[in-house]
Amino acid sequence: MLKVVNLECHRSDEVIFKDLNFKIDRGDNLEIIGSNGSGKTTVLRLLLGLIPSFSGEIHWSTSQDSSKSEENYTSCFYQGHQIGIKPLLTAYENLKFSTSGFNSSDDEIALVAKRVGIEGFLNRRSSDLSAGQKKRIAIGRWLLKDFNLYLLDEPFTALDDKGVKLIEDIIAEMNSRGSSFLITGHRPSRLKSHKIYLDQKNER
Amino acid sequence: MGSPPFFYRWSTTFSPWLALLAVIVFSAGLFWGIGFAPTDYKQGDVYRIIYIHVPSAILAESIYVLMAVCGFISMVWRAKIAGMLITSAAPIGAGFTLIALVTGSIWGQFTWGTWWVWDARLTSTLILFFLYSAIIGLHSSIENKAKADRAVSILAVLGVVIVPIIKKSVDWWQTLHQSSTFTLTSSPSMSPDMYQPLFVCVLGFSFLFIFMLTNSLRGEIIFRERDKLWVKNQFFGQER
Amino acid sequence: MNDRNNTLDWFMLVMRRDLILSFRRSATYLTPLIFFLIVVTFFPLALGPSQSLLSSLAAGIIWISALLSSLLAVEGIFSEDYQDGTMDQYFISTEPVFVLIFAKVLCHWLVCGAPIILASIISSLFLYLPSGVLFALIESLLMGTFFMSLLGALGAALALGRSAILSAIIVLPFSIPTLLMGTAIMTAAINQQDYSGFLSIMGAMLAIGIPGLCLLTVEAIKLNYE
Numbered sequence: 001m002l003k004v005v006n007l008e009c010h011r012s013d014e015v016i017f018k019d020l021n022f023k024i025d026r027g028d029n030l031e032i033i034g035s036n037g038s039g040k041t042t043v044l045r046l047l048l049g050l051i052p053s054f055s056g057e058i059h060w061s062t063s064q065d066s067s068k069s070e071e072n073y074t075s076c077f078y079q080g081h082q083i084g085i086k087p088l089l090t091a092y093e094n095l096k097f098s099t100s101g102f103n104s105s106d107d108e109i110a111l112v113a114k115r116v117g118i119e120g121f122l123n124r125r126s127s128d129l130s131a132g133q134k135k136r137i138a139i140g141r142w143l144l145k146d147f148n149l150y151l152l153d154e155p156f157t158a159l160d161d162k163g164v165k166l167i168e169d170i171i172a173e174m175n176s177r178g179s180s181f182l183i184t185g186h187r188p189s190r191l192k193s194h195k196i197y198l199d200q201k202n203e204r
Numbered sequence: 205m206g207s208p209p210f211f212y213r214w215s216t217t218f219s220p221w222l223a224l225l226a227v228i229v230f231s232a233g234l235f236w237g238i239g240f241a242p243t244d245y246k247q248g249d250v251y252r253i254i255y256i257h258v259p260s261a262i263l264a265e266s267i268y269v270l271m272a273v274c275g276f277i278s279m280v281w282r283a284k285i286a287g288m289l290i291t292s293a294a295p296i297g298a299g300f301t302l303i304a305l306v307t308g309s310i311w312g313q314f315t316w317g318t319w320w321v322w323d324a325r326l327t328s329t330l331i332l333f334f335l336y337s338a339i340i341g342l343h344s345s346i347e348n349k350a351k352a353d354r355a356v357s358i359l360a361v362l363g364v365v366i367v368p369i370i371k372k373s374v375d376w377w378q379t380l381h382q383s384s385t386f387t388l389t390s391s392p393s394m395s396p397d398m399y400q401p402l403f404v405c406v407l408g409f410s411f412l413f414i415f416m417l418t419n420s421l422r423g424e425i426i427f428r429e430r431d432k433l434w435v436k437n438q439f440f441g442q443e444r
Numbered sequence: 445m446n447d448r449n450n451t452l453d454w455f456m457l458v459m460r461r462d463l464i465l466s467f468r469r470s471a472t473y474l475t476p477l478i479f480f481l482i483v484v485t486f487f488p489l490a491l492g493p494s495q496s497l498l499s500s501l502a503a504g505i506i507w508i509s510a511l512l513s514s515l516l517a518v519e520g521i522f523s524e525d526y527q528d529g530t531m532d533q534y535f536i537s538t539e540p541v542f543v544l545i546f547a548k549v550l551c552h553w554l555v556c557g558a559p560i561i562l563a564s565i566i567s568s569l570f571l572y573l574p575s576g577v578l579f580a581l582i583e584s585l586l587m588g589t590f591f592m593s594l595l596g597a598l599g600a601a602l603a604l605g606r607s608a609i610l611s612a613i614i615v616l617p618f619s620i621p622t623l624l625m626g627t628a629i630m631t632a633a634i635n636q637q638d639y640s641g642f643l644s645i646m647g648a649m650l651a652i653g654i655p656g657l658c659l660l661t662v663e664a665i666k667l668n669y670e
Contacts (some may be wrong), residue, residue: 003534039528045532045669048532048535048536049535050532050535050536050669051669052669076536078532078533080529080532081529082527082528082529082532083528083529084528084529084532084533085528086461086465086524086528086530088464088465088468089461089464089465089468090467093461093464097457097460097461098533099533099536099537100455102453102456102457103453213477233570267550268574279663321642326551331617334616334617335617335618337613337617338614338615338616338617338618340615341604341610341614342603342610342614345603345606345607345610346606351667354663354667355664355667358598358602358660358663358664359602359614361597361660362618362657362660365652365656366618366621369621369649370621371622373621373624373625373628374620374624376628377624377627377628
């Protein structure tokens, strides 16, 4: 579905990473692991076209036929480091007014809220919620619409053990429906996934 | 032409000649105009300030047009050198605008007895100065200079659309408030003796501008590309 | 799922969300309003309460105050979306981003411009605006403040994360045609002349400005993604 060949990125004449090769197929997971400043976020933003300057090849293929590559990322969901939860909106509105949620019915949203454990706060302002609860709203957004690929920047931060378990369950469940995940993190998670370590690349 | 190293090497050869040409034409024009052109029978010798005022005013506007063209090129084709050109041209353009305003105001004090008149042309020159200031201000506030170049290009492009509108609307505004009796536009029959040196002055100022622009652009290129290999080779010789 | 009206869906999404957000944060619409009234009040205080003087200056004063306050109001329009990552979603959406930017500016103008126009009606009493020209004032301000919002959005995008005064300096010289056109309309109206010509020029400026300025604004925001 996504194939990356010899990806390389510079920031003011400094190599952030180079020789990055990976491939994601339907239902696959890939973790990019590295310390702060190793360029994890850059990889994601680069794939999405948010950073225009790089060298290397990025092949997307939305169809089953992986030989037909297209240059698009229409069916991607991105969750950045900033998860875009507006404090003045209620949890419900934060779900509804999002990339995935604007076509969802109230029933769907209620169902998703129950799944991620925020059904009790749907009508509370997000400013009253804790960081972990906001994170759960963000997880809810994944479920509102099926995307082919989810690019998640450090989804495990600010979550308790139950939250981590929730993410693991959700990802496994969505893998079986054919969605793939590209995840960044400081340390490897318990997910079934290929893992790429960015730091080692730099030290070489 | 578009690549900075090429421009740098190319300009190294022609820049001294340009300087020579600029100095000759510039001083010839000023000498002729201030020293030898006939005295105006109405204004006396004060009118000679036009040999500075008019070339500066012409340049002030042309430089803005140049910047707008560069802005367009830099936005559409992402040509680095076009962005640097804006950066280098803006302070020079602002300088010429300021000279035009100051000399115009001195001239006004002698001929009309007032430092400032809200005439359409004076007003739009003043606005032009603000436009230059906006560009310089924006550029200096962005640390990443490549990014600053592109930000400034956006402003320059907006300017090319809006400058004619500004000129037009200032004209309307002027006719609407038809109270000032002065008109700058009437230079009914300037004798060739006065006109010819003015032409040379305009030429001289333009050469001076091109020389200043080249020099400033060369500096900008070296500064931006200081970490590139070709700059190191240029200044420290080929490394073994 | 219906994907045909996706762009419209996004437009409505941004509009609805921003409207809700601005109404929950009352400072959004109150601050420009109060700023406008304070600036208007300063003129009689500085120039003296002479009715004839104020009456002749009224249109200009109201216009300058409206211009400044709608410009200041729009200054922070993108910073929240940019900082909390919502802006990323616009650029990933594959929808034409300038439509979404337009939605934001339109919403902002509805929330901030409308109170300013209401306040200008009140200030026309304060400043003894000649009677019979109130309609011209509202007409010209409707378009003028919207144009200022568009221009201000470009300034805000260029000065994203920098000072408010910078975005004002960037934008103010470009707002001169709007100001001159607005005051031309007012002068014509006071002299009981036909001002429809000026009004249509302003309309034309707005018609070009909406797509043009929104596209430039997108370019300006993109600068922060490099």
